[in-house]
Amino acid sequence: MELRQLRYFMEVAKREHVSEAAVHLHVAQSAVSRQIANLEGELGVSLFEREGRNVKLTQIGRIFYTHTEIALKAIENAKKQIDEYLDPEQGTIKIGFPTSLSNHLMPSVISAFKAEYPDVRFHLRQGSYNFLIESVKNSDIDVAFLGPVPRNEPEIEGDILFTENILALLPISHPMAERRSLHLSDLKKDEFVSFPKGFVLEEILSEACKQAGFAPHISSEGEDLDAIKGLVAAGIGVTLLPESTFHESTPKMTVKIPIDIPEVKRSVGIIKPKEKSLAPSEKVFYAFAKKFFMRLQQFQ
Structure with missing residues (x-):
């Protein structure tokens, strides 16, 4: 089983169309079809069934999709940790935040962080309270600012930055x-x-x-x-x-x-996954955010 096969499989599953998946992957349609066939042959099951010009996941295909998504995220996180181990000040951090914290909190802490770590990049995602919690659980984002800080989420841990x-x-x-x-x-x-x-x-x-x-x-x-x-x-x-x-x-x-x-x-704070270890740049940002608001509270 090759990593390329898994990536092709995920793309076809998301788009439900082999040709569209091939265009997005920048490869020939025949290459995608061949890799999917090889994967199905190795597994001994059919992962897709045809519906007109489209394809749909079979029941076992949906199960395989769930596990493959988790596996690819784990591989992506492992590669990210290796890259950032070599240079923790060159990473990309995916941060979530709600509307209520977008006007002042987010610009303040990110601006201060960028002044010290100018080469770190950010992917920012705004969303509702429950959406952000689920996104951290699913590793769609690395950390999130939230208010109030959740206390009954076994897969999440967080720190209160301030109370308002x-x-x-x-x-x-x-x-x-x-x-x-x-x-x-x-x-x-x-x-x-x-x-x-x-x-x-x-x-x-x-x-x-x-x-x-x-x-x-x-x-x-x-x-x-x-x-x-x-x-x-x-x-x-x-x-x-x-x-x-x-x-x-x-x-x-x-x-x-x-x-x-x-x-x-x-309470307003920052959360992260409980079981997953943060990448070096994420750890630096998490610690920076805690210190930033501690200094702010002392100043006030």
Whole structure:
């Protein structure tokens, strides 16, 4: 069994078309067909079945695909570790992050890291909370910044970088806009703007309201911070957002107000796979991120 056969197999499986796979691999269609036939002959099973001009994985083909994907990722990681062992300052790091950390946290830490390690490259991937956790588990990304840091994921380990307050964001015309602080229960009759269910910030909002003794009435939903802030500015409702999302400024026609009761906070940290060893450049970045925020907290 050759590595080339496995790569050809994966490409055909993904595209479900031998010709398209050949184009992407920059080889002749006959070469792809021959390698797939050799692989099937060695395994003694059919991995594909024809459906018109396309091909589909057989049942045993799907099983083989799952294991081959894991094997190729392991080989890729091993090669990466060897390359970076020779020069740990020349690696490529795949980093994930959510929308709520994209405005300030990510640019700050990456800019500081690049100043010390200018030859390290980054592949950045933005995604939802659960997507980032699964991507780290599957080795699609190396590390991810998240808030809050997951504690019930056996395949993941992480470190808290800092803890931040969750603030109320109100339209400037709101009756409580002049308040210095408020109890969350003061907003129980208001309509809320929220992320959709499944988003971690929606969970934080719902749990905070539950602690305050009420269930929020969600009038509108948005899938990114700018949409949420824009809806509040338009007077559609109120919301709860992490303090770091207001780093540069509070949106026009809104006001941010601290919450006294209940105390609403979230941890923000960095996660990595528990079992997989990070490549040298990834280890350097992980350690750098921890030190960066430790120094930042001391300065503040």
